[in-house]
Amino acid sequence: MSDERLIYMPLGGAGEIGMNCYVYGYGRPGEERLIVVDLGVAFPDMDSSPGVDLIMADVAWLEENRSRIEAIFITHAHEDHIGALGHLWPRLRAPVYARKFTAAIGAGKLEEAGQPIDALHVVGPRPAVTEAGPFKVQFVPVSHSIPESAGLVIDSPAGRVIHTGDFKLDGSPVVGEPFNPEEWHQIGREAGQVLALTCDSTNVFSPAPGRSEATLAAPIAELIGQHEGLVVATTFASNVARLKTLAEAGRAAGRSICLLGRAMNKMVTAAQQTGILTGFPPVLTPEQAEEVGDQNLMLIVTGSQGERRAASAALSRGKYLGHELKEGDLFLFSSKIIPGNERGVYRIVNALSEKGVEVVDDRGGLYHVSGHANRPDLEAVHELVNPRILVPMHGEHRHLREHAAIAAAKGLASAVVTNGTMISLGGDKPVVVAHVEAGRTYLDGTVLIGALDGVVRDRIRMALNGLVLVTVIIDEGGEPLGDAWVELMGLPEKGAAGRDLAEEMERDLSEFLAKAADKLIADDDKLDEQVKRVVRQTALVEVGKKPEVVCVISRLMAE
């Protein structure tokens, strides 16, 4: 069967941190049987995707090859790995495999999207094996910042590949399984040399070894113990271990605990129902918490990334669910700022500062540890697994490149494989065998649109340039009826010289229409083009901008 091959192709996650979606295949070229690893989302921003709700990988290629998909595996329940399940599953319709907690979150995603959940299968950790066409797949527990994260051991007729998923080397992760170096050593050897290690690259630029989740308990308890007013802490809703550490510190300081935020309550409930979270302190409902004095209460809240609709932002703005922060209260960010979210987070910090609240962040690293393996940890895993090839994933291009450079420095074959690049993994080094169109799909309201469809481009243009709307009515005889009518959106009413912008445009349009040849007036496209030209020129003179223009030409018909 020498004409069969083992392939790997990222569709999302190799070129950004977010919207993870990786494809493995085995079989004859073009007929490989496929498995998909993760269906995640990325989050929009005003700069590049205003108004968009979620960003996900473009799975058009997978959809075209749907009959070849054997299974979808979800490594863990972070949004960037599972968030697109409800939206993209209807296009792929393959069985979905995940561990218990991840499956519980996945079921919620499918239900929210109105999809059936019977394709979703709960799988136990290794040595449990899921057969998917030519593949045999095992979930290997790893430590991360959410329970039940897993790497995947992917066995094919060509040999073994290990897909790390997101992980860190934590021997005491508070909730969930520790990272087990002996097991990783074993899976690196039990089936001969591993062909490829597809490896998390997020923290490749962090030079110090990562720290354990367990190191946070003492400093957090000490911080909270010192305070007398209301204590509020925020972290990622899915970091169940952190929630437990925070809640236990609050209890130790004699405080009742209340969780605010839908996502946080959902995560804790799922973790408790699936049995992976035990011993979490009792929590009050928001209604009960209103009755507790500030000195006896700790709120653990969503919104550590500055999200405007989450509890942190709401508390920074004013009274929220009966609580109003004031001088002497403590607000702890047990989190780091994901690059790009600085403005939103500092907006909250400044609003809290205005209220006199003491804001404590991760400065110094006392109150937060990362969920990803740092550079020396990555190197340790390379050595534990000892693969033939290292394939960096889960990173922007700069992360992937740095990770590949680390491998190269050790004589380990590697390559920067970005979204849409298909490589063959059978040999001594990765070989590019194809390129596939790999873009982004936006969830916009309830509609999936392509990132390059022009919809978002038009929004950005309107935001940058403002909009002029021109209405021209042409009568039955082909003559302009009255003057053109101009409406402005997102443009100043008056220009630098103090003249009314819309009136100037109407005047210039009237002059233009009065002089325009009948032939021009009769031609929709040309008239539209010339109206836009006149309007833009007037705008440039009056306000120094060239706005977007929409021109509606209404032609009255002889009855």
Place this chain on the structure above:
Amino acid sequence: MSDERLIYMPLGGAGEIGMNCYVYGYGRPGEERLIVVDLGVAFPDMDSSPGVDLIMADVAWLEENRSRIEAIFITHAHEDHIGALGHLWPRLRAPVYARKFTAAIGAGKLEEAGQPIDALHVVGPRPAVTEAGPFKVQFVPVSHSIPESAGLVIDSPAGRVIHTGDFKLDGSPVVGEPFNPEEWHQIGREAGQVLALTCDSTNVFSPAPGRSEATLAAPIAELIGQHEGLVVATTFASNVARLKTLAEAGRAAGRSICLLGRAMNKMVTAAQQTGILTGFPPVLTPEQAEEVGDQNLMLIVTGSQGERRAASAALSRGKYLGHELKEGDLFLFSSKIIPGNERGVYRIVNALSEKGVEVVDDRGGLYHVSGHANRPDLEAVHELVNPRILVPMHGEHRHLREHAAIAAAKGLASAVVTNGTMISLGGDKPVVVAHVEAGRTYLDGTVLIGALDGVVRDRIRMALNGLVLVTVIIDEGGEPLGDAWVELMGLPEKGAAGRDLAEEMERDLSEFLAKAADKLIADDDKLDEQVKRVVRQTALVEVGKKPEVVCVISRLMAE
């Protein structure tokens, strides 16, 4: 004269880092004679100010009290201190005082804005004194990240105030004057106890003492000396000392130097013409640089903050002025990322990474030092000056609050005084005496608009929600003529169910118009309101969004 008072009021810079504008006054309440310190800008972002060119303090209060303004002092030539001079001076029309280099940059700002430059006066450093009504003002040289930065010693009949401007404690700043602790000790004592120290707060959260500009020369030279391909370095255009350090390192490595970017050439020229920059290595024109081999060339370029139109971004995208970066080239960010600019900077880093360029940033602090005093440096200056009151400025609320807390911990009177708050400085502690409306003014194209005028709000709404444009024609008899016409901007053409969105809206509008009472159709406001309601409802059903709607109703008149 006990009924006269000394007042301080920030209009910009005390609540953000940017758009600095501070006012001091002395006289009878409401009749104080005023001086203005700095007229700076802040920079827009897509989140809060899309399409805006520059942000500046709202000087409406100053304009109303123009006859009371004795002078405008500019501490240094950074954009956040001088950038609004050309735009706001016409509203204030007071004499402007600055040191030589700052005045050269200021003259350019006035000329660009078509303003005369005869109000601009060059002032030497202390002991030179500028009299401005009841004030006597001296410029005290300080080290910063631009030449000729100055603090101001402001003497009034009530006593002395010191306004630090932006500064760091640098004894070896490479270009310009070192910070002179003896002089600061003296100005803190020669006129009795200083009433107030108005003090830079930018780096109050940086716990280690600041480092000197001179520490960078060796590591930068070593880095550049190791490389064989093209070397490109970026930093702030105004950091003339850094430009010199970079250029000298390039020369030492046998490379010719070329500066790319308008702002950078302008700064170096101004620094050379005013005599403050000497010994800068010879530079090639871009045309000459095209003829030099990569191994013999170093480009020093603008755009360290990711600005899309600057040279760094252009080089990351492809060929620029004859240069195309490739594998083996070096790109050095001799700069830090100002919070909020991460996305733009990483866009460039990733694009360079795709080209195989080695990108080196400030990680580790080897290649960049800050221009602002860190926490221990601020404390040192508090002690040197020993004022009665500390007034933190140049910071977001969180910075001002932290700075005030440091003072309070030492028993030094302080207060967080934000934009628009007027305090009296005569006593043992600051006393709030008034609040003034203090907003933001936007330069949008060539027009100054208010931040709350609604223009930018409409842009943000169009960007988030998309826009529907509806045209309805009502005939002479008061009946709708034909169907309503719908145009979409920034909305998907088809809804989740696959129906054409504009057609659905037109259909629903036709149904609505057919049923609408004559009285409703005759009423522009009501018809507009109902059309919008119908369109939004259709959009919600089809695409799950509520768009902005503009409705143009054209009524044909009987002839």
